[in-house]
Amino acid sequence: DIVMTQSPLSLPVTPGEPASISCRSSQSLLRSDGSNSLVWYLQKPGQSPQVLIYLGSNRASGVPDRFSGSGSGTDFTLKISRVEAEDVGVYYCMQALQTPLTFGGGTKVEIK
Amino acid sequence: EVQLVESGGDLVQPGGSLRLSCAASGFTLSSYWMHWVRQAPGKGLVWVSRINSDGSSIVYADSVKGRFTMSRDNAKNTLYLQMNSLRAEDTAVYYCARFRSGFLDVWGKGTTVTVSS
Numbered sequence: 680d681i682v683m684t685q686s687p688l689s690l691p692v693t694p695g696e697p698a699s700i701s702c703r704s705s706q707s708l709l710r711s712d713g714s715n716s717l718v719w720y721l722q723k724p725g726q727s728p729q730v731l732i733y734l735g736s737n738r739a740s741g742v743p744d745r746f747s748g749s750g751s752g753t754d755f756t757l758k759i760s761r762v763e764a765e766d767v768g769v770y771y772c773m774q775a776l777q778t779p780l781t782f783g784g785g786t787k788v789e790i791k
Numbered sequence: 792e793v794q795l796v797e798s799g800g801d802l803v804q805p806g807g808s809l810r811l812s813c814a815a816s817g818f819t820l821s822s823y824w825m826h827w828v829r830q831a832p833g834k835g836l837v838w839v840s841r842i843n844s845d846g847s848s849i850v851y852a853d854s855v856k857g858r859f860t861m862s863r864d865n866a867k868n869t870l871y872l873q874m875n876s877l878r879a880e881d882t883a884v885y886y887c888a889r890f891r892s893g894f895l896d897v898w899g900k901g902t903t904v905t906v907s908s
Contacts, residue, residue, distance in 0.1 A: 727901055778841055
């Protein structure tokens with residue numbers, strides 16, 4: 680199974696400031712078409728997960744452009760250019776290259 | 792509106808059984824591979840199982856293999872998860888999710904399963 684490791688575990692942020700979350704996979708997530716099978720989700724309190732970024736760097740429909748995904752192979756990063764209060768919750772990375780699909784342990788983002 | 796609605800969660804004793812349902816609306820279920828993902832209280836997301844479009848290929852997590860059975864009725868636009876020999880560690884919110892373009896793009900709100908005596 681592919682192991683996904685996220686850091687940090689917790690991320691206190693100041694509104695208006697940038698934030699960054701790291702995700703590392705135990706195997707390369709690079710597909711034959713050159714894309715990476717890496718997805719970022721945000722689970723807001725009391726809600727189900729919502730997709731932010733798919734294929735490593737593609738913003739999902741309706742996701743604000745302050746969210747961006749980068750990286751390739753085994754190392755990935757989610758960046759929020761200017762954090763807003765509505766961005767609080769737990770962020771997960773997930774690999775969709777093979778079953779079992781596996782998730783990172785999550786990064787809890789909270790406002791300072 | 793594209794939507795998934797899970798139901799069937801309940802309080803059940805260890806060793807008991809439960810069947811979860813996931814009703815799809817706003818899209819044709821038969822066109823998509825579907826997954827179940829669970830989340831224990833206060834914990835992260837864990838993949839449970841996956842079924843292909845016509846139900847001919849199903850894969851399970853090792854932790855549920857031999858106890859859970861995933862199925863689908865495309866005519867009824869409904870997905871199922873039959874859970875037998877339930878254990879305390881199966882206690883979780885169970886989500887069904889649609890797989891599209893390389894990711895789980897639509898998730899239901901989840902249904903809660905509690906295994907306790």
